[in-house]
Each structure stands twice: as C-alpha cells, then as structure tokens.
Amino acid sequence: MSSSYARRIPSPTHRAIVLCYHAVSDDWPSPLAVGVRQLEHQIQALRRRRYRFLTFGELVAQVSSGGPARKIAAITFDDGYESTWTRAQRVLERLGARATVFVPTHFIDSGKPLRWPGIEEWSGTPHEHELRPLTLEQLRALSTAGWEVGSHTVSHPRLPTLADDRLADELARSKAWIEEQLDRPCETLAYPYGAYDERVIAAAEAAGYRAAGVLTGRLPAPRPLAWPRIGVFRVDRGVRFLLKSHPWSVWARSTGAWALLRPEKSS
Template sequence: MLPELRSGRLLLLLPLSGSPAPVLEALVLCYHAVSDDWPSPLAVTQTQLARHLRLLQRRGYKFVTFSELVNCVSRGAHEGKARIAAVTFDDGYRSNLTRALPVLRGVGAPATVFVVTSFAGDGSPLRWEGISQWLGTTYERELEPLSPDDLRELVAAGWEIGSHTATHPRLSRLDDAAVREELCASKQWLEEILGVACRSLAYPYGDWNERVAAIAGQAGYEAAALLSSHLSAPQQLAWPRIGIYRADSAWRFALKANPAVVRLRSTDVWRYLRAARAISPAATPPSDSEVRRR
C-alpha cells in the first residue's frame, strides 16, 4: 500500500483545475446545522462555513440553488461556463436562518434548505434517530426548527425551500402508500405556507431506491438529493451531494471539493479503496449514516 495514499497526501496532489467531465463542474454540498457550541458532527461553525464558501469562490464557482443546478446540468447549459455550486442544508434547523443566512449573504450566495415539515409546522424540537440523544441536554435548543415565518424570510432572501419529508423516515422501508404520504404531505404543506412550488426533495438518511424515486417523480418533484460516500452518476431524482461535517477543516474541505477527488468518488476505484481501507479516515468522508451514529 502506498504511504502517500494511506496518508491522503497523494490525493492532495491531484489537480485543482483542468478539464474534468461536465458533472465535475457542478458541486452540491450538504450541511445540516450551524453552531459554534454544539459538538454534534452535524454542526459546522460559522467560521468553517465562511471559509468553505470563500474557497469555492476562489476556485471560480458561482452559487445557485439546488434545483437551478440540477436543471442547468441536465440541460447541459453549464458546459464551458464558470463552475457552479449549490449549498444545501438538511433537516430545517433554525440555525440555518440565524447563523447560516448571514454567512451566505456575505458571499452573495443563495442556498437550499430541506425541511422536515411536521416539526416546522408545530415548532417542537427536531427528533429522530441520530439526533434524539440531544433532547433534555443543554444543547436541546439547537434542535429548534425553522418556523413558517422563518421559511418565508429565507424565500425572500433568495433561498429555495425543499422537502425532507414530513417525519424523516427511512423511505425504502415504507410501503408505496406511506412513501407517497410522506412526500405529498410535506410538498403540499410547503406550497401552502410559502405560495411557491416545492420542486426539490432530499431523502432522509440518504435512504432511497428506484421505487422511492419513481414515487417522488409521480408526486411532482423535479429534483431529489442523495447523500453517500460514493458519488453515483447524477440523475434528476437521485443527485449526489458531498456531506460536510464538523470535522472538515479547511484542508479536508479543499480535498473533498477537489474536482479530481469528486471524480474519483464516482468510480468503483473509490469503493475498493474504502473497503480496503487504503484511504485514511482523514482523506475520506464518512457516510451520512455513519456520522449520525456517532
């Protein structure tokens, strides 16, 4: 095994520019909460977020919403133009408004937040497998969801609001009727309170299959986001994203967003290297499910 590969140094030597395949010109990042204090792996600090976005700006990326990116790439309209990136937030933490929005405004970037609508509707703390352990602690306040008024404020700021289902289940484990209810109820609720079409969806836990994607299409979604260590070939209803977490320092983020690394993560070589542990934990991002178990 090459020491350079084991340490991640070899990956850092991969080119930052050049002429990658068209899909590599479009990055979709997945964040969750923003907090300087909350020690959850899902929460990045404002400083981290700002550094990440400034790095992408220096690399020539233009920021767009998730649906805009999917539409642009699907039509092939981005080829030969500046790179584009979409910043997305899963779950609907209120910190997306209070802490993320000022950072995004500072770099002139919109974002997309995928909301679990049952919590946005009643205001109760977000709770499901992976975050419920924070209930009853001093960090429970971090689980405060975005309210309808908060969502309207984000729309006014140029953000896209997408669905993260009604209750955050693992959709592949549900029957067709239950999947349809999760997707349709959340979409309808968002459209009623915001007065705009809800076009996008993020699958909770990154859990999906072709059956779920087909139901999403039938429900009227035009784009749906995944979250996995392996970046599969993009499809409108199965679009890969790069998960960004608290452990992602500036150099780790630079590595994750390196076009050559993104390209590597879309190949079977990446699966082999992860399975063989040929890439160190510092050089390879965990899957969303791995992070939520921590």
C-alpha cells in the same frame, strides 16, 4: 423507468458540486454541526475558486439540459434547524450566496425540537436548543431572500422502509404544505438519511418532484431524482474540505477509484 428524470446525465458533473450541510453551531459538538467561521471560510474558498452559486434546483436543471457544468455549486441544508436562519443565512448573505433548505414539514412551527434516530441523543442535554426547527416566519423569510425551499418529507423517515401508501403521503403532503405556505412551487427533495432506491425515485417522480438529492459515501452517477451531494461535517476543516470539494476528488468518489473518506452518516 422511461422518464427523463431517471436517466443518467452524461455531462462532466464532477465540475458542478452540491454541498450538503445540516446545522451551524460553534458550541454543539455534533458531527452534523459546522462552525460559523468554518462555513464562512468554506464558502469563501469556493468563491476564490470562482464558483458561481445556484440553488439545487437551478443546478440540476442547468446540467440536465446540457448547460455548462463547470464552476457552479449549490449549497444545501438538510433538516431545517433554526441555525439555518440565525447563523447560516447571515453568512451566505454577507458573501452574496443563495442556498437551498430541505425541511421536514411536521416540525415547522411545532414548538417542539427536531427528533429522530441520529439526533435524538441530544434531547434533554444542554445542547437541546440546537434541535429547534425553523419557524414558518423564518422559512418565509428565507424564501423571500432568494433561497429555495425543498421537501425533506413530513416526518423524516427512511423512505425505502415505508409501505407504498405511506411513502406517497410523506412525499405529496410535504410538497403540498410548502407550496401552500410559501405560495410557490416545491419541486426539489432531499431523501432523509440519504436513503433511496428505485421505488423511492419512482414515487418522487409521481409526486411531481423534478430533482432530489442523495448523500452517500460513494457518489452515484447523477440523475435528476438521485443527484449526488457532498456531505460537509464538523470534521471537514481546512485542507480536508478543499480536497473533499475538489472536482478530481468528486470524480474519484464517483468511480470508486479512490476512497477519499469513509462513508458519512447523514441525517
């Protein structure tokens, strides 16, 4: 691709970090769920390190245009769990930070729990309520509070496995729905499961996205439509989080010089 959105970014992007969270819960033992105090301590740790918080789209645009990459961070939440509003937003509001939430639009206001391979094991268990998705009212409230709302497709499929027409539909229809419901542009995307390839990147560009987040064990060279994110999970407490989010650790994972952690499973 010749597009500027496909190019690699020469800036020292390991100094600009993007964190990827999912659910927030003290009781749900899923690896995807961080505790409320855990989230609060992690954001406070970044503030003590003098990080400035941007939305995902703002961070990618700033670094891609050659702006300063040092000491900026974006906090992102995938999947659109209701706990993004009921727990995460309250923590971030207290700490003066905004974030980005990526939602699979089929589930918003559906009255049905989130369900796809990787989380469906919790259906029918005492923790099923943790699978409740955001309502449209909550999504609008997040947007009003300064959060960025991006697409996580319509139904949360593995995009590289889809035929071209279904791939285009998942990307375009989710984008259009967010723009219609929130009355503002939707220009950012997170690939479900972190799964992408060059065909998916081309489709995302064709759909009109300007930035897209990925989630892999080894961090790829940053590109606007394949921007590396650091997955934060229940196991990432204390020193483990500090090491995982340190710029030199991020640099090491981007070069393969140091296998800091085993590749993470994303949702």
